[in-house]
Amino acid sequence: xxxxxxxxxxxxxxxxxxxxxxxxxxxxxxxxxxxxxxxxxxxxxxxxxxxxxxxxxxxxxxxxxxxxxxxxxxxxxxxxxxxxxxxxxxxxxxxxxxxxxxxxxxxxxxxxxxxxxxxxxxxxxxxxxxxxxxxxxxxxxxxxxxxxxxxxxxxxxxxxxxxxxxxxxxxxxxxxxxxxxxxxxxxxxxxxxxxxxxxxxxxxxxxxxxxxxxxxxxxxxxxxxxxxxxxxxxxxxxxxxxx
Numbered sequence: 001x002x003x004x005x006x007x008x009x010x011x012x013x014x015x016x017x018x019x020x021x022x023x024x025x026x027x028x029x030x031x032x033x034x035x036x037x038x039x040x041x042x043x044x045x046x047x048x049x050x051x052x053x054x055x056x057x058x059x060x061x062x063x064x065x066x067x068x069x070x071x072x073x074x075x076x077x078x079x080x081x082x083x084x085x086x087x088x089x090x091x092x093x094x095x096x097x098x099x100x101x102x103x104x105x106x107x108x109x110x111x112x113x114x115x116x117x118x119x120x121x122x123x124x125x126x127x128x129x130x131x132x133x134x135x136x137x138x139x140x141x142x143x144x145x146x147x148x149x150x151x152x153x154x155x156x157x158x159x160x161x162x163x164x165x166x167x168x169x170x171x172x173x174x175x176x177x178x179x180x181x182x183x184x185x186x187x188x189x190x191x192x193x194x195x196x197x198x199x200x201x202x203x204x205x206x207x208x209x210x211x212x213x214x215x216x217x218x219x220x221x222x223x224x225x226x227x228x229x230x231x232x233x234x235x236x237x238x239x240x241x242x243x
Contacts, residue, residue, distance in 0.1 A: 005029040006217030007067030007097070009058030011049055011074045012039055014160030014188035018210040021192050025227045030214065032073070033061035039155045041126045043080055043133075050077035052092050059097040069220035070097040071107070073213045075185040076130055078103035079137040086137070100220040104187055104209050105134070107216030109141040111207050111233050114219075117181045121147035123174035125159045125186040128152065134185050147176035156188035164194040171198050171206065181205040187213060195231040205232035 010016050010032045023030040035058045037049035048054075055072060062070060072078055072093060078086045086105055094101035102110075112120065120138065122145055124131035131150040138145060151170060153159050162170075167189060175182050181204055184191060191198075191208035198206040208231075215233055227234045 003028050004218070004221055004223050005031065005065055005067045006214070006221070007062035007065055007070045008032045008073040008213065008217070009055060009062070009070065010034055010187065011077060012036055012156055014156045015190040015210060018190060018192045019214070022210075022214050022230065025229055026214075028218070028223070029065070030217075031062060031065045031067070033058045039157050041076060041130050041154055041156065043130065046076050046080040046130070050074065050081060050089060052089075055089070055093050056096045059093060062097065067097070067099055069100045069102075069217050070094075071101065071213050071217045071220075072103040073187050073210070075104040075108070075134065075187060075209050076126060078105040079134050080130070082133075083137060083140045102216050102220060104185070104213045104216070105137055107212040108138070108183060108185065108207060109143070110216055110219060111212040112143055112181065115181065115205055115233065117143070117205065119144045119146050119178055119180050121145070121174050121176045121179035121182045123149050123151075123170050123182060123184050125151045125153045125162075125170075125189055127154060138183075146178045147174055149174035156186070159186055159188040160190065162189055164190070164197070167191060167194050168197060168201060172201060175202050179204070181207055184208040192230065196229060199231055207231075207233060
């Protein structure tokens with residue numbers, strides 16, 4: 001039986017090498033198609049980046065891979081539409097791709113529910129105005145934010161240059177003892193390699209954008225590979241599919 005295939009539509013270039021890393025760990029196919037915009041973490045630019053035409057183009061690029069599901073691998077380019085707009089966005093993507101679809105924003109909500117997480121700290125790379133739209137999105141889903149930190153980084157390209165030590169520093173600075181988990185919501189940030197260190201340092205689950213995006217794609221098709229290298233979300237006994 002061929003390995004499951006989850007297609008990802010990824011904006012520009014920053015941390016897309018997290019996907020082949022996960023592909024090797026999980027034994028599934030995770031092809032990535034790129035769409036392009038102006039690389040700014042600013043609301044008008046993000047609305048354009050997540051537009052139906054751009055996502056349709058991404059779906060067309062993935063079609064030869066015959067994906068079983070497709071995920072819009074961008075947190076800010078989904079939550080910037082608000083909960084209702086983000087739902088419409090993935091409905092349109094599913095129609096364009098002809099398979100189940102989701103986005104990174106909904107992946108965070110699904111992952112939190114799968115782990116029973118209700119109270120979170122958020123370590124965002126974005127400027128404050130954008131980052132607060134993510135906390136609004138979580139709040140709409142019934143998730144309580146007990147701590148919040150915005151790094152104020154204006155472009156995805158700059159986020160992609162953050163080292164593992166810088167990611168760890170951001171995470172530790174934002175954590176809160178009342179948080180069930182820490183959320184890091186930017187697919188431009190390299191996080192898969194540093195996930196075990198993050199969870200060891202904080203002593204709790206850490207959910208990162210590329211991690212939850214990959215997990216969401218697998219959830220959509222009812223597959224739940226286990227990898228101790230991808231954090232509590234992928235650990236044995238913690239993978240919930242079809243929720």
